[in-house]
Amino acid sequence: MSTFLEILSPSYLLFPALVGTAILGLVCPLIGSYLILRRTVFLGLTLPQIAAAGVSFTFWLQQTGFLLQWEQGERGIGMIGSLVFTFLGMGLLGYLEQRRKGIAEGRLAAAYALAGALTILFIVFNPAGQIEVLNLLKGEVIALSKGELRLLAAVFGLVLMGMLLFRREFLLTSFDRDLAFLSKGRQIIWDVLLYLLAGVSIAVGVILAGPLLLFGFLVLPALAARPLVNSMSSFLWLSSVLGLAMAFFGFYSSVRLDLPLGPTDVALGCCLIFLAYALRRISPKRALALIVLSSFALWSYGCGTTTPAAPLPEAKALSNETLWLAKVKNSTGLSLLLPSNNPLRSLAEMAGKISSDYRQSVMDLLREDLRRELEQRGFRIDLPEKTDARFPAFPADSGGAVRLAREGKLSGLIFISEIWRWEADSRQFVRVFADFKLIRIDDGTVLWERRIQRAVPTPSATNSGQASTDAATAIVHDLFTG
């Protein structure tokens, strides 16, 4: 289990994702502050959705053959769609604003609904790769590569520079347009520049981090900072600091508790807002004491190591009883079949000439690795289906497993495994949630149990099948070594 210091190490596998999230946490609140102060916060919600529509539109175009395959990969194509749609959307909303057609909130709400609908429709039209497109739209920042991190750093670095260089102009045009006109001439230049910076950040951020996380970083830190400050300069820096805190602690909680990053960060951001309003109600001294205590508690929680799990009892201690290794139960609702290495068999399977039974599954891999590991530890392994071929996979529920074993007239020990979640979203890691138990059949005692719930790194995998194979090996290794 990772501690806070571990994830801060550059050698940590998901370090690029952490840095990427931190960059978003630092820069997005600066833009969001102006969106909130200008009362155009819904623009921060609508533009990411428009960008998402652009992503799904370009994938649909690519699938239908209107767009050539591009070497830069899926995210590159998606980014172009995201940029084009964001700026077209901004242009159209700006035009309608100037023509004063309808009310501002109404226009934004309609644009949001339309963009959301288009996003789904383009995904539905896409004849292939719906899951891949959905994954891209989710914008898993956790799968950020080093190249994408460099792009993110370059774009957001420029945006940060723009926000710092033109902070006075942005403040003046946002706060008092008449004084801005008298001091700096036509303020449209500064409006355009501010929305240009917002547009670029949103278009790039959506494809790399997803609409939810981006919107969260745009508005939540600024909303949390607002009740705590009395000046614009402190508002901007506190928004960024809270954005960074949201990025670090959200990332850490996501890794440690195996939660999706976007919703975790957003939930944490909302907690910050409640905390900020609570702090405002108490005296500054008490507020400071509370902040120090909370920081200490968080630090302890982050740096603390988890209690190591109890080791598997030794085979000798169990009087060399027969250990029945049950089939691994798949409770994910997915087939978890590994892709075929033989293209001819794949074609035959697609044509319906042969069934998919010949393909190995994650459950087979896991059971094979478990068998090898347990045999090496001196256990005498047997398989329940050898006594009766009708034996199904055993459930992780101890009572149910023991009952099934007794009905099958098994005696000795039984090792059961159940997979609740197995997602190879990216080649870099597999999200796993599985239970393992060693039970004595005679008295139903659970001698040993482990739950694995984490993202398992698979850095050397070249495809999802390889990632699953590597993940199964790593899990079985961790299972018995603690």
Place this chain on the structure above:
Amino acid sequence: MDRLYGTYLTSVRQLEVIELGHGIDAIQSARGRVSKDDSLPLVSLQNLTLGYDSEPVLQNVDLMIYPGDLIGLAGPNGSGKTTLFRAILGLLPILSGALSRNCPLSNFGYVPQSAALDAQFPLSTAEVVEMGAYGRIRPYEFFPAAEKKQIGKVLEQVGLRQLAARSFFSLSGGQKQRILIARALMVQPKIMILDEPLSGVDEESRKSISELLVGLTRHSGLAIFFSSHDIPMVRSVADRLLRVDKGRIWWEKKEVEIHP
């Protein structure tokens, strides 16, 4: 970039305007025609018609503002006081007549009604005053130390130096108006235009703001043009009184008290 921005600012600042009732086009064509003659009025309005969407609000406006003038504009709410101010400041195109300015727009100090500013902004008093200097500072420059000193000076001038770190929107109505006057002074103006500076403030603040305005005119030769719907109050402060009502505008003769 430095040169480019310098050229842009110069063109904006040296925009001496002779508006001839053709709106923005007239402003654009008048670029660069700057009169340096101090005997000329700072602002001159001749037979001006003002309004919105070709609908006149004020007609036949004739007005000259010279350095050191303290002119009050009195009239009921909605009579066109703010419309006149916005036209003088170039924020509203004129419908007909002629408007000329003898100094660039950046020399106009404008004090809006404090209620018109958005209280959502977390601004300290010093930050509000600082905005008056933004026209002189390029985007990539640090805020100069001399300007920081100037903030202290103008706050001193309005008697609120001790409130520099306070939140602007937590101040009383009268204090906010004085801070906005300090911001206008920070512009280093030749003429100051104040929209209802005495509305929504208590009696004591009214008195101190009135004294401040008179003092600024007398001691620094600043021209001041301010408005109010409180006619007796304007009468007591201003040197000259302009009345506005029902689309008409006229000068009111000020009665001179003769003491035995």
